Amino acid sequence: MEPIMKENYHTHTSRCHHAAGTEREYIETAIARGLTVLGFSDHAPMPFEPRFESGFRMAVEETGEYVSTLRALRDEYADRIRILIGFETEYYPAVFQRFRELIAPFEPDYIIMGQHALGNEYDTAMRPQPPTKDRRILKTYVDQVLEGLETGFFSYIAHPDVINYTPDDEIYAAEMRRLCVRCRELGIPLEVNLLGMRTNRNYPCEKFFRIAAQEGNEVIFGCDAHEPASVAEPGNLAEARRFAEKTGLKVIQRPVLRRPF
Ligand SMILES: [Zn+2]
Numbered sequence: 001m002e003p004i005m006k007e008n009y010h011t012h013t014s015r016c017h018h019a020a021g022t023e024r025e026y027i028e029t030a031i032a033r034g035l036t037v038l039g040f041s042d043h044a045p046m047p048f049e050p051r052f053e054s055g056f057r058m059a060v061e062e063t064g065e066y067v068s069t070l071r072a073l074r075d076e077y078a079d080r081i082r083i084l085i086g087f088e089t090e091y092y093p094a095v096f097q098r099f100r101e102l103i104a105p106f107e108p109d110y111i112i113m114g115q116h117a118l119g120n121e122y123d124t125a126m127r128p129q130p131p132t133k134d135r136r137i138l139k140t141y142v143d144q145v146l147e148g149l150e151t152g153f154f155s156y157i158a159h160p161d162v163i164n165y166t167p168d169d170e171i172y173a174a175e176m177r178r179l180c181v182r183c184r185e186l187g188i189p190l191e192v193n194l195l196g197m198r199t200n201r202n203y204p205c206e207k208f209f210r211i212a213a214q215e216g217n218e219v220i221f222g223c224d225a226h227e228p229a230s231v232a233e234p235g236n237l238a239e240a241r242r243f244a245e246k247t248g249l250k251v252i253q254r255p256v257l258r259r260p261f
């Protein structure tokens with residue numbers, strides 16, 4: 001049988017302040033579990049102006065060390081596994097250009113979108129994760145995600161169903177369908193987030209992925225590993241496979257990597 005996962009593009013490092021272990025431990029775990037590609041996508045630095053501390057991302061000053069550490073490991077492990085160097089980040093309209101300029105010199109292999117806050121993070125209390133009945137937050141989430149994806153900068157969207165709008169109504173269905181349809185048109189895969197699955201979060205959300213299945217979206221599993229043991233963890237993968245079978249998803253192993261520069 002085809003292995004459930006051969007490539008994982010969603011891996012963190014301790015620089016984000018909520019992940020544990022060394023890069024080498026993530027890589028060794030990936031090799032032991034048969035992965036052929038391990039993509040690192042730690043929470044990206046964000047050059048907010050005026051300066052603002054997020055608390056859940058690497059500092060701007062750490063960017064160079066993040067990349068150089070991973071480049072050395074990529075070369076060291078080249079005959080055993082392919083290491084890719086990327087970032088996970090939100091799309092913040094007011095910071096986007098400065099962000100691009102910040103990371104361009106490091107020539108990352110890819111960027112994934114994970115929209116953990118709305119607006120520009122520092123200027124609004126609106127967040128997608130707390131449960132809400134507020135349609136405005138749902139609509140803002142979808143608008144902002146799509147505006148970001150239209151830039152062509154992102155290779156896939158992590159936990160597209162992070163938005164925790166609780167009414168099971170036609171507004172939810174319509175907004176999520178709008179998101180799915182545009183992602184399909186843009187060729188952006190939707191991630192089934194295995195961290196959410198491991199920790200019983202509101203995502204991956206069955207009603208969301210039933211819409212994605214109807215719309216024929218491509219779906220990819222992402223470990224969202226914040227500790228080495230969560231890279232391709234077998235029980236987690238088996239549960240993800242059951243979820244995909246139950247909802248009728250079209251699962252791919254590898255996104256088209258859009259070189260951001
Ligand atoms: Zn994280």
Ligand SMILES: [Zn+2]
Pocket residue numbers: 010012088114158224
């Ligand atoms: Zn993540």
